Amino acid sequence: MMFFIEVTLSGLMAGVMYSLVALGFVLIFKASGIFNFAQGVMALFAALTLVGLMEKFNFPVWLAIIGTIVVMIALAWLIERVMLRHLVNQEPIILFMATIGLAYVLEGAGDILWGSDVKLLDIGIPQGAWGWLWDQGIYVEKLELFAAGTAAILVIFLAVFFQKTRVGRALRAVADDHQAALSVGISLNTIWVVVWSVSGIVALVAGIMWGSKSGVQFSLSLIALKALPVLILGGFTSVPGAIVGGMIIGVGEKLAEVYFGPMVGGAIENWFAYMLALAFLLFRPQGLFGDKIIERV
Amino acid sequence: MTERNIGDVILKVDNISLSFGVMKVLDDISFDVRQGEIRSIIGPNGAGKSSMLNVINGFYHPQQGSITFKGNTRKQMAPHVAASQGIARTFQNIALFKGMSTLDNIMTGRNLKMKTNLFWQALHIGPARTEEIENREAAERIIDFLDIQAIRKKPVGKLPYGLQKRVELGRALAAEPDLLLLDEPMAGMNSEEKEDMCRFIIDVNDEFGTTITLIEHDMGVVMDLSDRVLVLDYGKQLADDVPDKVRTNQTVIDAYLGVPHE
Amino acid sequence: MIYRETGQFKSSYESDQALFPIKQDRYVILGVLIVTFGVVPGLLNEYWLNAILLPFLIYALAALGLNILTGYCGQVSLGTGGFMAVGAFSVYKLMIAFPELGFIPLVLLSGVITAAVGALFGLPSLRIKGFYLAVATLAAQFFLIWLFNKVGWFFNYNASGMINSPPMTVFGVIITGPEGDMTGKYYLVATFVALFALVAKNLARGRIGRNWMAIRDMDIAAELIGVRPLIAKLSAFAVSSFYIGMAGALYFAVWLGSAEPTEAFDINQSFLVLFMIIIGGLGSVLGSFLGAGFMVLMPILLKNIMVDGFGTDAALAAHIEIITVGVLIIGFLIVEPHGLARLWRIAKEKMRLWPFPH
Numbered sequence: 083m084m085f086f087i088e089v090t091l092s093g094l095m096a097g098v099m100y101s102l103v104a105l106g107f108v109l110i111f112k113a114s115g116i117f118n119f120a121q122g123v124m125a126l127f128a129a130l131t132l133v134g135l136m137e138k139f140n141f142p143v144w145l146a147i148i149g150t151i152v153v154m155i156a157l158a159w160l161i162e163r164v165m166l167r168h169l170v171n172q173e174p175i176i177l178f179m180a181t182i183g184l185a186y187v188l189e190g191a192g193d194i195l196w197g198s199d200v201k202l203l204d205i206g207i208p209q210g211a212w213g214w215l216w217d218q219g220i221y222v223e224k225l226e227l228f229a230a231g232t233a234a235i236l237v238i239f240l241a242v243f244f245q246k247t248r249v250g251r252a253l254r255a256v257a258d259d260h261q262a263a264l265s266v267g268i269s270l271n272t273i274w275v276v277v278w279s280v281s282g283i284v285a286l287v288a289g290i291m292w293g294s295k296s297g298v299q300f301s302l303s304l305i306a307l308k309a310l311p312v313l314i315l316g317g318f319t320s321v322p323g324a325i326v327g328g329m330i331i332g333v334g335e336k337l338a339e340v341y342f343g344p345m346v347g348g349a350i351e352n353w354f355a356y357m358l359a360l361a362f363l364l365f366r367p368q369g370l371f372g373d374k375i376i377e378r379v
Numbered sequence: 380m381t382e383r384n385i386g387d388v389i390l391k392v393d394n395i396s397l398s399f400g401v402m403k404v405l406d407d408i409s410f411d412v413r414q415g416e417i418r419s420i421i422g423p424n425g426a427g428k429s430s431m432l433n434v435i436n437g438f439y440h441p442q443q444g445s446i447t448f449k450g451n452t453r454k455q456m457a458p459h460v461a462a463s464q465g466i467a468r469t470f471q472n473i474a475l476f477k478g479m480s481t482l483d484n485i486m487t488g489r490n491l492k493m494k495t496n497l498f499w500q501a502l503h504i505g506p507a508r509t510e511e512i513e514n515r516e517a518a519e520r521i522i523d524f525l526d527i528q529a530i531r532k533k534p535v536g537k538l539p540y541g542l543q544k545r546v547e548l549g550r551a552l553a554a555e556p557d558l559l560l561l562d563e564p565m566a567g568m569n570s571e572e573k574e575d576m577c578r579f580i581i582d583v584n585d586e587f588g589t590t591i592t593l594i595e596h597d598m599g600v601v602m603d604l605s606d607r608v609l610v611l612d613y614g615k616q617l618a619d620d621v622p623d624k625v626r627t628n629q630t631v632i633d634a635y636l637g638v639p640h641e
Numbered sequence: 642m643i644y645r646e647t648g649q650f651k652s653s654y655e656s657d658q659a660l661f662p663i664k665q666d667r668y669v670i671l672g673v674l675i676v677t678f679g680v681v682p683g684l685l686n687e688y689w690l691n692a693i694l695l696p697f698l699i700y701a702l703a704a705l706g707l708n709i710l711t712g713y714c715g716q717v718s719l720g721t722g723g724f725m726a727v728g729a730f731s732v733y734k735l736m737i738a739f740p741e742l743g744f745i746p747l748v749l750l751s752g753v754i755t756a757a758v759g760a761l762f763g764l765p766s767l768r769i770k771g772f773y774l775a776v777a778t779l780a781a782q783f784f785l786i787w788l789f790n791k792v793g794w795f796f797n798y799n800a801s802g803m804i805n806s807p808p809m810t811v812f813g814v815i816i817t818g819p820e821g822d823m824t825g826k827y828y829l830v831a832t833f834v835a836l837f838a839l840v841a842k843n844l845a846r847g848r849i850g851r852n853w854m855a856i857r858d859m860d861i862a863a864e865l866i867g868v869r870p871l872i873a874k875l876s877a878f879a880v881s882s883f884y885i886g887m888a889g890a891l892y893f894a895v896w897l898g899s900a901e902p903t904e905a906f907d908i909n910q911s912f913l914v915l916f917m918i919i920i921g922g923l924g925s926v927l928g929s930f931l932g933a934g935f936m937v938l939m940p941i942l943l944k945n946i947m948v949d950g951f952g953t954d955a956a957l958a959a960h961i962e963i964i965t966v967g968v969l970i971i972g973f974l975i976v977e978p979h980g981l982a983r984l985w986r987i988a989k990e991k992m993r994l995w996p997f998p999h
Contacts, residue, residue, distance in 0.1 A: 117772045117775075164971075168975040169975060169978075172974070173978070174771070174772070175711075175717060175919070176974050176978045178772070179916065179919050179970065179974060180970070180971050180974050180975075182916075182970070183966075183967040183968070183969075183970035183971040184967065184971065186963050186966055186967030187963075187964050187967035187971075189963060190960045190963040190964035190967065191964060193960045194957070194964075198960075307908070310776045310779060313776060314769075314773050318773070347791040347792070348791075349790075349791065350787065352783045353780060353783035353784040353787050356783060356784070357780055359776075363768065363769055364765075367768045367769055438861070438864075438865060457864075458864045459864055459865075459869045461865075462865060463867055467866065474861065475858075476855045476857075476858035476859055477858050478858050479854050479855070483851055483854070486851055487851045487852065487854075487855045487863075487868070488866055490852055490855075490866070490867055490868055491866075491867040493848040495848070497844075497880075500843060500844055500847040500849050501843055501844055502840070503660075503847065508655075511658060512655055512658070515654040516654065519654070554866060554867065
């Protein structure tokens, strides 16, 4: 029983990590209808920049984080200027392919700028088992708990940002209807820079958490692939969907890995989440929090 | 108008009720359509007219009631089954295949008339070739009928609105339907285009003997074309009669003009 | 003035529906075929064959397949790598179990097996659309690669997990594996590609192709005029996977000679083929070839320019290469989102009017 709880808890924690990446996807998709495949590489790029600033320039942690945030905002601005601006009104698939191109560019640029060796990321997040639960016989990483806490704060921050600020309202308007938003004088270009910046910062948080856990290396960009089933489960446009979906996938995956994996030779985490999401969709095609769609002709 | 050639009941709608969640879209609607008739459904926006057509060709599934078409009664059916039984339609907002040419759109309308299998199609010889040419001839007859020869090979997405409506009618006619459902065939047209469309509708009815059920807001058109008119309002059936009676029906006038407050 | 249709009158629907109704197009195709089968084999060498021609032809076949599904039927798939793996492992098992059947039937059979797998993974398309479906097809990608990696039966319990192509002959010439004959390999693959390009063109211009496009452009309207989404979508998945399976079989047996699933068929293959059809042109047979050519040649050119031209360090060159590929893709999408095939069409329009500007 203790073992089951332990597995579930560690699944929940891993799920939070997935949620963080999925959140970045959702923000961009909501505001611009772009399926940003580069979200995972953005997390890698952010983590690489952070480590690079700390190692090569001996920045203290707080300054390195601020520096990275500035870099991510500059990147968002650049992406809007060079890429998005010229792709307005293209088919979604074209924009999707463009973000794959972007992923290539960031991947190569990150390697050239900061080197492609595996790097340790230590910004002072507590490591090791969490004492209180360890006394109860359950092993939970302090780091994962910290990640969960950070994710919660981030979500609250985003909720306030979307609900209470002027930019947040504009964002929601754009998400609802591009044309209508334009007609009341909202600048689409600015909105895109803002939303890509926010996603870049979310990517940084995800990058810090994953990087602290298993080092900063190329495989970090692959967490994007883990976040995708979360999206079909939770819906491409739902923030709560991303959070809850991430938890479900995290727990389901860990339980399956432990109880079902050994039967079929292990390493099932690559596809299990997808199958889980697909099975779920058979019963609820509109996703976790979506409304039933009434099609009109 | 010339002598009308009206036959037996071809479509019978019995006690249809349809709702989405708490919203009742259609409430206990019953009517029939006779062979060779031009039947109109009118009513203010949101009256449930399009929903009624969607029920008839199997796209919406009503909670109650049944539909009898050519003697087959059914509660629910898939749209492609309705199509194969001989129901074709056009749409309120044009639903053409935008990436395809006029000819291909009309040829797609004939897909149920074409049967050759994947193998022959892959080689494009023998039966597949013969079938393609036969159906091309049928499609060309429709193109001639609608006078759209010049845009045969043009992608429909780039055609002006009025022509698109015409191509859509062509696509529906290509199936050689027994019952043709037209959802606002004249919406957004100028009076000249409307006249053309009216002429096509009358000709289709006259020359091919196709039974037509149409939704239209232009009352002049409706009263001129229709044999009988069904009036809906907020999902309820207000009246069902010949145009002259509907015109003078007090409930209908109230629904359209509003009831004066006492 | 050289390229024009004026004066070429059609007196029957049959000639109007011909594959290439315009005379000049027929000459161009004839020329391409003569060069492909008459001239190129005389100039073959090992480098051209293995670095350029075989990958170009095999990827063109895969791109044709994906274009049927994505370009004609509108269903985005990211499972191409996985389906190529199905073709490769099918042909491997078949070559060992039934060598007497001959290589060509075995390749076709691998395509059929892949078609069945593809149709199975196409089932979600009946309920979900767009990017939801694209992500769902990743399930196929990851599951299939895992399967071929973990289940020993597929690679005959080879300790390295690799599959190696046994030598097989076609008309007495060894075609597969490292001992294969160069010219023989080329002729076989080129013939496959040419024939199935013709088949794709035929399917696209007939009822089945129109039904696919109808589903792509407006699925609800298509259903209401009698196109059955179940049949149209699953047949697109099946036919597409048939092509991709054959491409996978040739990729492994003829080109590489040996393969390891996680590397040879990973998700980057799926993206590569998707890039080919988008850069080449969605819904265009010609585009599948142009896109495959572009994506095969571009990295080779870049590498040659950097390493041989400027003497760039190989590791740095690899990074620069990936950045440049990314930049070129983005740039291309900005300049011509409808692909190379569309540029070709515009060029033809211009030629028709030349020397008059309008």
